[in-house]
Structures are given as C-alpha cells and as structure tokens.
Amino acid sequence: MPKMRRIVLLMLVVSSTAAAVLVLGTILASQGFSVLELGILALFGLLFAWITTAFWLSLAGFVLHVLGRPGHRLAERTTIPEDSAKDERSRVALVMPIYNEDPQRVLAGLQATLNSLLRARHENRFELFILSDSTDPEVWLAEELAWSQLNREFAGKLPVFYRHRPKNLARKSGNIADFCQSWGYRYDYMVVLDADSIMSGHCLVSLVNRMDANPKVGLIQVPPTPVLRESFFARSQQFAASVFGPVYATGLSFWFQDSANYWGHNAIIRVAPFMAHCGLPTLPGKEPFGGEILSHDFVEAALLRRAGWQVWLADDLSGSFEEPPPTLIDHAKRDRRWCQGNLQHLRVVFAEGLRPLSRLHLAMGIMAYMSSVFWFVLLVLSGLEALRQAQTEHSYFMEGDLFPNWPVSYAFEAATLLAITLSILYLPKIFGYLTLFLDRRRLMAHGGGVKAGLSLLLESLTSILLAPILMLFQLGFVVSILAGRSVRWAAQKRDDGETSWAEAGAVHLGHTAVAATAGWVSWHSLPDFFPWLTPVLLGPLLAIPLSRLTSRVDLGRALQRRGLFLTPCESDRPAVLEDLCRRLTALEQDAQAAPRRGTLFEKAIADPFMNALHLTLLARESRSKSERLRLDALVAKLQEQGVESLTRSQRSDLLSDPASMTTLHALAWQSSEEGPLSLGQSATEGKRA
Amino acid sequence: MIRAQLLCRLDRYFFAAGVGDERERAALIAQACDTLLAPSRQQSELSWLQVIGAVDRVLAERHAIETPGDEARLTCRGRIAEIFSTDERSGGRAAESLNPTADWGTPPRNYRAMPDQDLSVRSPRLSWLVDPSAWPSTWRPAHNFVVSLSCLAVVLIP
Numbered sequence: 024m025p026k027m028r029r030i031v032l033l034m035l036v037v038s039s040t041a042a043a044v045l046v047l048g049t050i051l052a053s054q055g056f057s058v059l060e061l062g063i064l065a066l067f068g069l070l071f072a073w074i075t076t077a078f079w080l081s082l083a084g085f086v087l088h089v090l091g092r093p094g095h096r097l098a099e100r101t102t103i104p105e106d107s108a109k110d111e112r113s114r115v116a117l118v119m120p121i122y123n124e125d126p127q128r129v130l131a132g133l134q135a136t137l138n139s140l141l142r143a144r145h146e147n148r149f150e151l152f153i154l155s156d157s158t159d160p161e162v163w164l165a166e167e168l169a170w171s172q173l174n175r176e177f178a179g180k181l182p183v184f185y186r187h188r189p190k191n192l193a194r195k196s197g198n199i200a201d202f203c204q205s206w207g208y209r210y211d212y213m214v215v216l217d218a219d220s221i222m223s224g225h226c227l228v229s230l231v232n233r234m235d236a237n238p239k240v241g242l243i244q245v246p247p248t249p250v251l252r253e254s255f256f257a258r259s260q261q262f263a264a265s266v267f268g269p270v271y272a273t274g275l276s277f278w279f280q281d282s283a284n285y286w287g288h289n290a291i292i293r294v295a296p297f298m299a300h301c302g303l304p305t306l307p308g309k310e311p312f313g314g315e316i317l318s319h320d321f322v323e324a325a326l327l328r329r330a331g332w333q334v335w336l337a338d339d340l341s342g343s344f345e346e347p348p349p350t351l352i353d354h355a356k357r358d359r360r361w362c363q364g365n366l367q368h369l370r371v372v373f374a375e376g377l378r379p380l381s382r383l384h385l386a387m388g389i390m391a392y393m394s395s396v397f398w399f400v401l402l403v404l405s406g407l408e409a410l411r412q413a414q415t416e417h418s419y420f421m422e423g424d425l426f427p428n429w430p431v432s433y434a435f436e437a438a439t440l441l442a443i444t445l446s447i448l449y450l451p452k453i454f455g456y457l458t459l460f461l462d463r464r465r466l467m468a469h470g471g472g473v474k475a476g477l478s479l480l481l482e483s484l485t486s487i488l489l490a491p492i493l494m495l496f497q498l499g500f501v502v503s504i505l506a507g508r509s510v511r512w513a514a515q516k517r518d519d520g521e522t523s524w525a526e527a528g529a530v531h532l533g534h535t536a537v538a539a540t541a542g543w544v545s546w547h548s549l550p551d552f553f554p555w556l557t558p559v560l561l562g563p564l565l566a567i568p569l570s571r572l573t574s575r576v577d578l579g580r581a582l583q584r585r586g587l588f589l590t591p592c593e594s595d596r597p598a599v600l601e602d603l604c605r606r607l608t609a610l611e612q613d614a615q616a617a618p619r620r621g622t623l624f625e626k627a628i629a630d631p632f633m634n635a636l637h638l639t640l641l642a643r644e645s646r647s648k649s650e651r652l653r654l655d656a657l658v659a660k661l662q663e664q665g666v667e668s669l670t671r672s673q674r675s676d677l678l679s680d681p682a683s684m685t686t687l688h689a690l691a692w693q694s695s696e697e698g699p700l701s702l703g704q705s706a707t708e709g710k711r712a
Numbered sequence: 713m714i715r716a717q718l719l720c721r722l723d724r725y726f727f728a729a730g731v732g733d734e735r736e737r738a739a740l741i742a743q744a745c746d747t748l749l750a751p752s753r754q755q756s757e758l759s760w761l762q763v764i765g766a767v768d769r770v771l772a773e774r775h776a777i778e779t780p781g782d783e784a785r786l787t788c789r790g791r792i793a794e795i796f797s798t799d800e801r802s803g804g805r806a807a808e809s810l811n812p813t814a815d816w817g818t819p820p821r822n823y824r825a826m827p828d829q830d831l832s833v834r835s836p837r838l839s840w841l842v843d844p845s846a847w848p849s850t851w852r853p854a855h856n857f858v859v860s861l862s863c864l865a866v867v868l869i870p
C-alpha cells in the first residue's frame with residue numbers, strides 16, 4: 024500500500040509536469056526550437072516538478088485534514104503501563120547537544136520542558152543529558168552553573184547530567200555519537216533536542232508510547248513549530264508555519280509513510296539500531312564536499328531505512344517547538360550552513376543500498392538550494408530569449424511557399440500556463456487557510472477568518488518580495504561552495520536582535536546592484552519584457568530597507584496588537600511556552616537587578632563553589648611535560664598581568680586543566696590577603712549563582 | 713601567630729564555601745585545625761593550597777563523599793555538597809542526587825563503538841544500459857519507468 028501511494032505521487036508529479044512542459048513546448052516550438060528555448064524548457068520542467076511536488080503533498084494533507092485523519096498509520100498505546108516493573112519500562116534520554124549557545128535560554132527551555140514532563144507524571148523513565156561542545160570559556164562556565172541549578176531544581180525527580188567535550192569533533196553528529204558510545208547502553212530511546220527546542224511532556228510521553236507500540240520503528244520525527252520571536256520577519260514565518268505547516272506535514276506523512284525523514288531534532292530515536300547503523304564515516308576528499316558529514320540528519324534517516332528500520336513523521340502531535348531566525352540575514356546565515364550540508368549529499372545520494380525514497384529526500388534537500396540556481400538561470404535564459412525574439416523580424420513569406428506565414432498567438436496558452444503555475448504555488452497556502460475553518464478554536468487563535476486572511480495576503484506579499492533576495496543569497500552560497508569555500512560552524516542567533524542599516528547595506532548592496540543592473544538593461548533593451556521582471560526585481564532592489572524593516576520588533580508587535588500574523592502560540596499559549604516565557608522574563612529581571620561583575624572565568628578561579636563545580640565536572644586528561652610547562656607559564660602570566668592578558672583559547676586551556684585551576688584558586692585566596700585582588704573578584708560574590 | 717592566621721583563613725574560606733552558621737563553622741574550623749596543626753606536622757606557615765585541601769577533606773567527610781582513587785581534585789566536592797545541601801528548592805535532596813561515581817556530571821561510561829557505515833557510491837557501468845538485471849534490485853522499477861518515459865518523450869516532444 025505505501026508503495027502504491029508513492030507510485031501514485033510519482034505519476035501525479037510526472038503527468039502534471041509533462042502536461043506543463045508540453046504546453047510550454049507548444050508555445051516555444053511555434054518557430055522551431057532554439058538552444059535557448061530547449062534550455063528554458065528543461066529548467067521549467069525541473070522547477071515545475073519541484074513546485075508541483077509540494078502542491079500534491081499539500082493537497083493530500085488538505086484532504087486528510089478535512090477528513091480529520093492523520094497522515095501516518097502508527098499504532099499508539101495510550102498510556103505507559105505504570106504498574107510494570109521499573110526494569111521493564113523503556114528508559115529514555117533527553118539529549119541536548121549545545122555549542123556556544125546562550126546558557127540562560129538553554130536553562131529556561133530545559134526547565135520548562137522538564138516541568139511539563141513532571142506535570143505529565145511520567146518523568147521516572149526520563150533522564151536529561153546536556154552535551155556541551157562549547158569553546159567559549161564564559162559559555163562553558165555558565166553552562167556548568169545552569170547544570171547545577173537544574174540539578175538542584177529537579178533533584179530526586181529527574182536526573183540531569185552534563186558533559187563537556189574540549190574539542191568539537193565531528194560537530195553535532197560527533198557530539199551525539201559520543202553520547203551513544205558512552206551512555207547509549209543505558210537507554211532504549213533518545214529524544215534529540217536542539218538548543219532552542221521546547222517539547223511538552225505530553226508530546227514526549229506520546230512519542231515514547233508510539234515507540235513502545237511499534238517495535239519496528241527506528242525514529243519518529245515531530246514537526247517543530249517555530250515560536251516566540253517577535254520581529255516582523257520571524258512572525259510572518261511563524262504564521263506561515265502555523266497555518267500552512269500542518270497541511271504540508273500531513274501530506275508528507277501520508278505520501279512517505281514509513282520512509283519519512285529526520286530533521287535533526289525534536290525526534291525520538293531507538294538507540295540500539297541508531298548505534299548499529301548510523302555511525303557516520305568521513306567522506307573522502309576535502310571540504311566542502313568531503314570531510315565530516317554536516318547535514319547528518321537526512322543521512323542518518325537514510326541509513327536507518329537501509330537497515331530496515333521505519334522512520335515516521337508524527338504530523339498529528341503538537342507540543343514541539345523551536346525558534347526561527349529573527350531576521351532575513353540570520354535566516355540566510357543559517358541557510359549558508361544548511362546549503363553546504365545539503366550539497367554535500369551529492370556524495371551520498373548515490374550511495375549503495377539506500378532506499379529510493381531516502382535518495383529522494385536527499386535529492387529534495389539538494390534541490391532546495393539548487394532550485395535557486397535553476398530559477399536564476401531560467402530568468403537569464405528567458406531574458407536572452409526575449410532579446411533574441413525582439414531582434415528577429417517575423418517573415419511572412421517563406422521561400423517556395425505560396426501562402427503567407429501568419430504569426431500565431433499563443434497568448435491564451437501562455438496565460439493559462441502562468442495561471443496554473445501561480446495556482447500551484449499559492450494553492451497550498453489557500454489549503455492551509457481553509458483548514459482553519461475546520462476548527463473554530465484554531466481559527467480564532469489565528470485572529471479569526473478576516474484577520475487570518477489579511478495575514479495570509481501580507482505573508483504572500485512579503486514572500487514575493489523576499490523570495491528573489493533569498494534566491495540571490497542561495498545562488499551566492501552555491502557558487503561559493505562549488506568554488507570550494509567552506510563555512511565555519513557558528514552558533515545560531517536566537518534573540519530578537521534587529522538588523523542595522525549598516526549591516527543591511529553591507530549584506531544587500533550586491534543584491535540591489537544586481538536588480539538595478541538587470542532592470543536598467545531590460546528597460547533599455549527590452550521595454551516589453553521589463554514589466555514581467557518587476558516582481559522579481561522589486562525585492563532585491565528594495566533589499567536594504569526591506570531587510571531592515573522586516574527585522575523590526577516594534578513592527579512585529581504592532582501587527583500582533585492588530586491581530587495580524589497571530590498564531591495559537593501567541594493567542595492561546597501552551598503551558599510549556601507560558602512557563603518558558605515566565606522564566607525568561609524572570610532571568611532578564613534578575614540580570615537587570617544584579618548585573619554581573621567580573622567574568623565567570625574570574626569567579627571560577629576565586630569562588631570556592633564555582634571552582635569546585637568546575638573541577639569536579641572536568642574530564643581526566645593526561646598532560647605531556649611540554650604542555651605542563653606551557654600551562655604553568657600561563658598561570659604565571661595570569662598572576663603577573665591579570666586575566667585580561669589571556670586570550671580566549673588560553674583561558675580555555677587553563678579551564679581544561681584541573682591542576683592549573685586548583686593552583687589558581689589557592690593563588691587567588693593568597694592574593695586576597697596580600698592586597699587588592701588580582702586573580703578574581705571578591706570570593707563571596709556570586710557564590711550562589 | 714600561625715594558629716591565629718590559620719583560624720582567620722579557615723573562617724573566611726568556610727564562610728565563602730557556604731557554611732553560614734557560626735557554630736557549625738567553629739566546629740569545622742576546629743576539625744580542619746586538628747588536621748593542619750597535627751603534632752607530626754612541621755609548624756611553619758601553611759600555604760593556601762594546604763588550607764583549602766583541609767577544608768575540602770573536612771567538608772567531604774561531613775557529607776560522606778567518597779572520592780574514588782587518590783584524585784585530590786575530587787575532594788573539592790565537599791564544597792558543592794555544602795551548597796547543594798543548603799538549597800531550599802530541592803528540600804535538601806540536591807546533595808543526595810549527586811552521582812556517587814568518579815564523574816559527578818554523568819553516569820559511568822561504558823564504551824560501545826558505533827561502526828562507520830559504508831557510503832561508497834556504485835560506479836556506473838556500461839552494461840547497465842543494456843542489461844537491467846545488472847541494476848540494484850531496488851532500482852529496477854525506476855529503471856523500467858525511466859526507459860518507458862524516455863520512449864514516450866522521443867515520440868511526443870518532436
């Protein structure tokens with residue numbers, strides 16, 4: 024049955040694409056095919072297949088929403104048997120790999136998730152692991168404090184563990200692999216969380232129930248809903264995800280069934296098969312295509328499928344959240360990383376033994392970025408073709424033909440094709456909007472029919488303007504990756520920081536220049552073609568003000584007050600998010616009331632508790648003689664010249680060495696007797712952070 | 713003189729380490745003093761490293777903390793247990809929840825390897841074009857479909 028579904032989907036995509044290509048081919052073939060026209064036809068076919076796939080996925084999702092059915096067929100055990108012996112119940116690890124993230128946000132998110140789990144009354148089978156790869160010494164120490172806070176808050180209720188790796192080997196996948204290799208033996212399942220992930224207790228318990236009831240399932244992904252950001256850009260994304268996302272997710276789940284994909288977080292994984300089949304090799308060759316696999320999630324899902332394990336998308340589960348990038352530029356920065364990871368899949372997509380649908384997922388990931396390149400080339404080819412036609416005069420009389428060769432108008436066919444293409448692009452949005460009317464509470468939570476409709480229009484207008492800018496961004500990324508330039512893995516920005524005019528100017532000047540040049544050329548050479556280009560040129564031309572404007576939080580809040588871009592997570596906030604917001608506000612107030620003096624590095628040296636906390640969490644590491652000498656020299660440097668004389672990596676080196684930290688602690692107390700503190704702030708300060 | 717300075721140091725450090733109650737502190741200071749000023753010891757000025765070591769030992773004993781092996785750095789756990797035991801939010805359970813193993817932050821490690829998977833690509837061979845049986849079994853339907861589609865395209869596109 025699932026196989027039949029996929030064949031039907033394939034037939035639908037192929038037949039609709041073939042029909043569209045046939046219509047365009049008829050139009051272009053009126054005077055015979057040129058090479059340009061053949062190129063246009065091929066690219067159009069590829070891009071039409073791409074958008075029509077999304078359309079058929081959404082249509083299935085819409086029909087299932089109307090019928091009130093989920094897309095998946097996972098059996099569900101409704102409750103975890105409380106009476107079963109403790110050993111018989113499956114054990115679950117919540118794992119959160121972090122890398123230089125804001126520890127306060129991580130702490131608040133985990134507190135909210137764990138509290139929700141306590142309310143669900145199934146906490147006794149869960150344990151939390153904070154898996155840190157942070158390289159910034161201040162972040163590292165703040166994470167340790169956060170661990171101690173969590174440990175105290177959930178003492179006796181839910182074990183909270185913290186592990187720090189001094190080196191970020193193999194990035195996130197290496198971090199998870201280290202967890203599996205060290206502690207995987209303790210758990211049946213692990214739920215992978217991102218630093219900004221929030222999951223409700225109900226969602227977590229449901230995932231475990233489903234894993235228990237379906238022993239052939241290796242992974243269940245829950246679609247994460249973007250929430251909590253307030254900028255115009257982020258709120259428009261949140262609205263789109265809230266209205267159109269569920270329909271699309273149901274469609275995905277329906278068509279792909281047990282061959283769904285893994286998105287890297289907010290998913291539950293069966294640990295044993297993951298360990299047996301998901302060890303990632305290093306790809307041959309240099310970066311960006313060789314080396315460590317960056318977008319590991321798609322590959323892990325493909326490997327699980329290759330080993331015969333099922334991968335499902337739980338489209339019907341709510342309570343899974345993440346935070347979207349606050350601005351267009353942050354969105355593009357994230358895209359840059361993903362783009363490199365997805366293009367690297369060109370090396371994986373033809374790997375032996377992968378299931379066809381796994382190859383399709385990998386290909387779709389590649390296409391997500393390559394489509395921008397194809398779209399750009401299509402635009403260029405269309406412009407050149409228009410120029411060629413403008414320079415060619417129609418010949419009414421052909422040699423050897425008595426009858427005149429009248430020009431044939433294909434305006435109707437062209438207009439129909441345009442209308443169909445636009446419908447395929449926008450119908451999924453309409454489907455999402457219509458599903459709101461199936462549930463009155465959900466409709467009201469989106470601001471009601473009228474306001475949700477206005478939000479839909481505003482979101483469509485925004486995406487029309489921003490899509491060409493993103494196309495240019497992605498084109499640049501693909502070109503730079505193909506040119507062999509690799510990307511540095513940095514933490515994602517997760518607060519509502521706005522884009523300044525200077526930043527917008529620096530980032531978008533190239534986009535504006537491209538749009539202005541293309542506009543000028545087409546206006547002078549092809550005035551008839553110019554109006555057709557305006558929807559594509561307008562966005563990049565206004566990229567600088569648009570980027571600045573859409574990053575504004577006050578604008579996002581003003582729209583929220585008027586009921587636009589409203590989502591249930593704003594108007595009818597779930598308890599877990601309410602808890603998170605309350606904690607974040609409290610943390611902000613605390614920080615304002617008692618601003619921190621000195622660095623945490625100084626506190627780790629001077630404060631008895633922080634020093635002990637850090638020492639006790641350090642992994643044992645043997646040092647060579649030369650390394651010991653170098654560290655001793657750093658201790659001496661710190662003693663003589665103060666903390667500011669050390670670089671970030673030197674501080675990290677000292678923090679990694681128990682002997683240095685013990686010596687420094689004693690030296691700090693000694694110096695406190697001798698005069699002004701030179702190795703840290705007052706020892707009692709911030710003692711009970 | 714040495715004793716007075718030592719008492720002063722111990723008092724300051726115990727206070728900073730979270731022992732707020734004066735009577736408790738006095739008892740702990742006395743205990744630490746006994747270790748530091750034992751008759752067997754040389755009566756010279758004590759370093760801060762020795763003072764902190766003594767405090768750690770006293771606090772570790774107070775909280776019955778085992779320090780596996782001879783790792784001096786692990787005795788400092790007494791300082792953490794002291795703060796955790798006075799935490800009101802956990803009702804005193806925080807100190808108990810600390811793992812009684814070498815690594816406090818995590819359960820014991822038990823290394824099990826994750827074997828690297830083979831992601832090598834099948835090299836294309838000319839024989840595939842003419843012999844469908846050479847295709848991987850999962851590719852055969854796709855192969856047939858592509859061939860049919862290509863034939864259709866040849867007929868339709870011109």
